[in-house]
Amino acid sequence: MxxxxxxxxxxxxxxxxxxxxxxxxxxxxxxxxxxxxxxxxxxxxxxxxxxxxxxxxxxxxxxxxxxxxxxxxxxxxxxxxxxxxxxxxxxxxxxxxxxxxxxxxxxxxxxxxxxxxxxxxxxxxxxxxxxxxxxxxxxxxxxxxxxxxxxxxxxxxxxxxxxxxxxxxxxxxxxxxxxxxxxxxxxxxxxxxxxxxxxxxxxxxxxxxxxxxxxxxxxxxxxxxEEVLTSEVLQEVFGVGSIVTRHAVTEKPLIVFLPSGNGQGGGEGARVHLVCGGGSGASLMRELLEMGFYVTAGALNLGDGDEEVGRALEIKMVTEAPFSHISKEAHLRNLELIRQADLVLLTDLHVGPGNLVNLEAVAQALRWGKKALLYSSRPMEERDHTGGAALEIYGELLRLGAVEITERGELLSGALRAVRRRA
CATH class of the missing domain: 3.40.50.300 (P-loop containing nucleotide triphosphate hydrolases)
Structure with a gap:
């Protein structure tokens, strides 16, 4: 007893x-x-x-x-x-x-x-x-x-x-x-x-x-x-969005609170579509929301760091199964979100065979006459894991009129300028 x-x-x-x-x-x-x-x-x-x-x-x-x-x-x-x-x-x-x-x-x-x-x-x-x-x-x-x-x-x-x-x-x-x-x-x-x-x-x-x-x-x-500290419980009780991961040492739940995680997946302003992955777009999602943009993202694998943040912020996203290549179906759904966007923003993500099609989606946006910003904190050569295919498409994006930005501080102001010119 x-x-x-x-x-x-x-x-x-x-x-x-x-x-x-x-x-x-x-x-x-x-x-x-x-x-x-x-x-x-x-x-x-x-x-x-x-x-x-x-x-x-x-x-x-x-x-x-x-x-x-x-x-x-x-x-x-x-x-x-x-x-x-x-x-x-x-x-x-x-x-x-x-x-x-x-x-x-x-x-x-x-x-x-x-x-x-x-x-x-x-x-x-x-x-x-x-x-x-x-x-x-x-x-x-x-x-x-x-x-x-x-x-x-x-x-x-x-x-x-x-x-x-x-x-x-x-x-x-x-x-x-x-x-x-x-x-x-x-x-x-x-x-x-x-x-x-x-x-x-x-x-x-x-x-x-x-x-x-x-x-x-x-x-x-x-x-x-593990049972209690979930994103759903924290949202309902504390009224904030969060990402719950695992502590690298203890493997206990580790909570990252998101200041804008209030269920407001998009503002009423211009629509920005993020092509990101691997955590490269997480902070941008929050910052763009705070600036009043309506934010979408894709295509992202389920469980990707950016996908977890986007889900917590209730951003509309195109997703694919974990550890899978972006399928044709997901690519077409991603193009539909891009078609509705005023601006496409490509982050400094790493590109492999599984997500190479996301660069092709940006190219299609440019052919439709969309504005596109390419954030490149490091050269694409360092982020290309496709044997040169990603670098080739990246060069095409620049030839089609995309604007490359290398400084993080210029990125958000560049987004504002781009949508204002479009308006």
């Missing part, structure tokens, strides 16, 4: 007469690392308060080791569970060591002073949080990040089985963020259970065993990072 260190069932909690969270449930076992994510105002902190005895639920129950959390004596709870708030209040001039030693209070008898064993526990906790060198400093003289690490050390000094943290990384620099999360992961491997409200979904992805997504006070999704 699995032993649950904490269970929450049908928790409703809020302030005054309004529920902020409704019907939330969770189960946490020793060794679990649970991340709670969601937009600002979704109820993450309120739920954590309900789990930490700071906000009594109006309905539902929270159990700590099988007993009603709100029916247990406070000292007993503090020996089992510690809480690191988002913005701890430290207005008195205690030294850092004195603040950390306060975490030993639940383990002391009435009027009992701290002893050598307590000092040793505090020292180890401060070393884990990288604040032992600050032991004699008044907490009022510390930076926000240093104060946060002292409070984390105080929580560790309680020697709890369950640690709750509310966005503990928000005041920390990158090095200390990663150091904290690595330390918590190592402690989870030794049996500590962690529930953490997190703002950074990529950090949650890399370190959490499970993630709970809260939207408007209710659970929207829960599961492993």
């Amino acid at each position: 699995t032993w649950h260190i904490m269970e929450a069932s049908d928790v409703h909690a809020g302030y005054y007469q309004e529920d902020v969270v409704s019907g939330l449930n969770l189960t946490v076992n020793p060794g679990d690392f649970l991340g709670i994510v969601g937009p600002n105002g979704s109820g993450k902190t309120s739920f954590l308060k309900a789990l930490s005895r700071a906000l009594r639920p109006r309905r539902g129950i929270v159990l700590l080791e099988g007993e009603d959390l709100y029916g247990l004596p406070a000292r007993r709870v503090a020996r089992k569970m510690a809480m690191v708030p988002q913005d701890p209040s430290l207005s008195f001039g205690f030294t850092c060591l004195e603040v950390v030693l306060m975490g030993r209070n639940p383990h002391l008898g009435r009027l009992q002073a701290v002893g050598p064993a307590d000092l040793e526990v505090a020292r180890r906790a401060m070393e884990k949080a990288n604040v032992w060198h600050l032991a004699d400093r008044p907490v009022t003289e510390l930076s926000g990040g240093e104060r946060q690490r002292v409070i984390i050390a105080q929580a560790l000094a309680q020697d709890p089985g369950l640690l709750l943290l509310d966005e503990p990384t928000q005041h920390l620099d990158i090095n200390h963020q990663l150091s904290l999360l690595r330390m918590l992961s190592e402690m989870c491997a030794q049996g500590l259970a962690v529930i953490m409200v997190m703002h950074d979904v990529n950090l949650a992805s890399q370190y959490c065993h499970r993630i709970m997504v809260i939207r408007e006070g209710r659970e929207y999704a829960r599961g492993t990072p």
